[in-house]
Amino acid sequence: MPTKKEVPADMSVEEKLRNLYQLQTLLSEIDKIKTLRGELPLEVQDLEDEIEGLTTRLSNYGDEIKKQEAEIATRKHNIEEASAAVTRYKAQLDDVRNNREYDMLNKEIEFQSLEIELQNKKIGEARRVIEAKQAEIAAGQKQLEERRIDLDAKKVELDDIVAETKAEEEKLREQAKALELTIEPRLLTAFKRIRKSSRNGLGIVYVQRDACGGCFNKIPPQRQLDIRMRKKIIVCEYCGRIMIDPELAGVQIEKPVEKEKTPRRRKTLTTEEA
Numbered sequence: 001m002p003t004k005k006e007v008p009a010d011m012s013v014e015e016k017l018r019n020l021y022q023l024q025t026l027l028s029e030i031d032k033i034k035t036l037r038g039e040l041p042l043e044v045q046d047l048e049d050e051i052e053g054l055t056t057r058l059s060n061y062g063d064e065i066k067k068q069e070a071e072i073a074t075r076k077h078n079i080e081e082a083s084a085a086v087t088r089y090k091a092q093l094d095d096v097r098n099n100r101e102y103d104m105l106n107k108e109i110e111f112q113s114l115e116i117e118l119q120n121k122k123i124g125e126a127r128r129v130i131e132a133k134q135a136e137i138a139a140g141q142k143q144l145e146e147r148r149i150d151l152d153a154k155k156v157e158l159d160d161i162v163a164e165t166k167a168e169e170e171k172l173r174e175q176a177k178a179l180e181l182t183i184e185p186r187l188l189t190a191f192k193r194i195r196k197s198s199r200n201g202l203g204i205v206y207v208q209r210d211a212c213g214g215c216f217n218k219i220p221p222q223r224q225l226d227i228r229m230r231k232k233i234i235v236c237e238y239c240g241r242i243m244i245d246p247e248l249a250g251v252q253i254e255k256p257v258e259k260e261k262t263p264r265r266r267k268t269l270t271t272e273e274a
Helices: 013-037 040-095 099-180 185-197 221-229
Strands: 204-208 242-244
Touching: 013 099, 013 185, 013 204, 013 242, 040 099, 185 242
Parallel strands: 204 242
Antiparallel strands: none
């Protein structure tokens, strides 16, 4: 296979079209292999993304639990300080000298008692948050395990298909890459652009029953003649695909067989009819 430097600058349109159609044939075979794999690659990617999302979510739940546990520890420390203050103020009640000191100490005891109640309430809320997060972690871990099992199964299935078709695909890709070197860069770029925008991946098609082999719109007789002449690159005016005549593409088009007309028998008039 010639390299880019060896490709003649004055390559005929016929040669360009022939090489382009050969490239299309190779790429279509590669597309068939991809179709054989079906949606498996996308399913594998979706499962991997879902697993990553679940893992991140579980990690966030774990961080939230640690945060709540740290808050509980802080509130327990606050309760210990408030309890010590209550004990201290109660002890001071025995030494009060007047009603004013007595009332102040009682207010402090009441305040610290309310603080203990508040801290216990907050601890209860934090524990409920922890329980909820732990339940979500348990459900998430179960879901994560199921997704990992699904992913392993899909990967095995995909690997089996890839193993069966890998050698063939690599061979086709090498042939396609070598063939691309024989095609004018500007034409190759246009072909790839057309192919990318086509649902069936066809960038060059042959004429079928006086119509475009890509979009199946009728082609005027003069345009069909121009295609058969192979003097210039012609594209379908409807879908933009490059056109090639079947003979150059190496395709045998079966012409419809016309049925022989049965001669009509002339009716012979009888004497009475006459």
